């Protein structure tokens with residue numbers, strides 16, 4: 001058995017109850033096969049694949065808090081510090097009932113390569129809890145966040161591990177967590193990113209993942225002699241990534257006609273009204289039914305369905321495995337040209353293969369949504385130098401980083417005879433950088 005298959009089998013045996021983690025490892029290891037096979041004996045002797053698929057350490061802890069009725073509630077908190085070869089661990093905190101160790105490990109593993117692709121010195125980590133923020137009062141959210149941070153604070157620090165937002169963790173949650181960290185440590189440090197602007201947050205961080213997604217999509221089109229003008233886009237999600245992806249797409253002259261949440265989706269043939277979507281999701285934290293009620297001509301549908309709407313470009317921005325094989329078939333049949341992932345691993349392996357086999361340009365999340373973490377790293381830099389940069393300065397850097405990522409993954413694919421395969425390109429480019437650092441640092 002060759003080395004890649006040997007390690008895949010070991011990882012599968014060791015993590016059998018974590019399908020999302022196995023899916024992420026399989027995708028990366030399959031992609032880097034040509035790199036490993038070019039120097040198999042060496043990589044095997046160094047046990048590089050075993051080392052890169054085993055987290056440095058992982059924490060699992062109890063989070064007890066009191067709800068508004070006085071009842072004590074108990075959730076589970078996680079932080080996985082996966083790999084810090086190129087910089088402090090960096091990765092978001094997901095608050096969602098579906099969270100368990102396998103989800104956090106998949107996200108932390110992906111984060112290693114994504115962070116490497118940004119060209120900035122940040123390692124890979126991820127955390128979160130099975131806490132569901134939906135329907136909770138502000139006081140309950142604060143109680144949870146304070147209890148969560150009381151334990152998490154033991155393991156993080158500005159030069160150790162710097163968490164950020166993710167699903168369910170926005171500016172409000174980061175604020176409460178930051179306050180608790182400061183209280184425990186009696187110290188102000190840039191230990192979290194995604195902070196409010198009045199206490200060390202970076203301008204453009206809120207917009208960064210969505211904007212970055214569009215910058216890389218635009219560069220992809222440009223390199224194929226096209227641009228975003230007049231393109232029809234379908235978008236899933238109605239959270240942070242989706243909202244700012246839609247906003248930037250519209251600024252670039254495209255039209256996004258859908259968005260979705262966990263209960264249903266909107267089809268708005270006139271183009272999604274971003275201000276209305278922001279009011280419903282960011283201010284009122286309400287359901288999408290309100291969008292259709294407020295906007296004549298828009299339709300609300302229960303369940304899932306955005307991928308059935310004909311489009312030029314599909315931007316999955318909600319959650320993992322939300323674009324499946326049947327959806328991929330529909331996108332291809334309807335003449336879609338490009339799929340760029342705003343969310344982490346939103347496309348199943350089977351759907352990804354089908355899209356690529358049918359000539360669709362496919363940019364995986366670890367490259368396409370790296371703008372969020374890249375801007376988080378810029379927030380860390382601003383905190384370290386005690387300065388704040390303007391929106392325009394950060395946005396320009398973000399744009400340059402995304403353009404560089406596109407060319408970096410494009411070149412890596414070409415070097416290994418896989419031109420146009422951005423999945424292979426992204427995994428190889430990220431892998432090469434991290435492995436180079438790991439090898440230079442000896443056996444650890």
Ligand code: NDP
Pocket residue numbers: 165166167168169209237238239240241242260261262263317318319320322342343344345369370372373
């Ligand atoms: P938000 O919590 O702001 O929004 C998530 C959106 O997806 C919501 O509209 C939510 O619906 C919907 N959603 C969540 N779970 C499901 C589900 N199981 N089925 C259907 N819809 C669902 O999260 P973000 O926008 O921050 O994150 C979206 C994705 O992007 C995630 O994969 C995240 O890991 C990734 N990402 C985020 C970054 C960031 O900077 N925010 C950076 C890089 C990646 P509802 O409103 O009903 O909950």
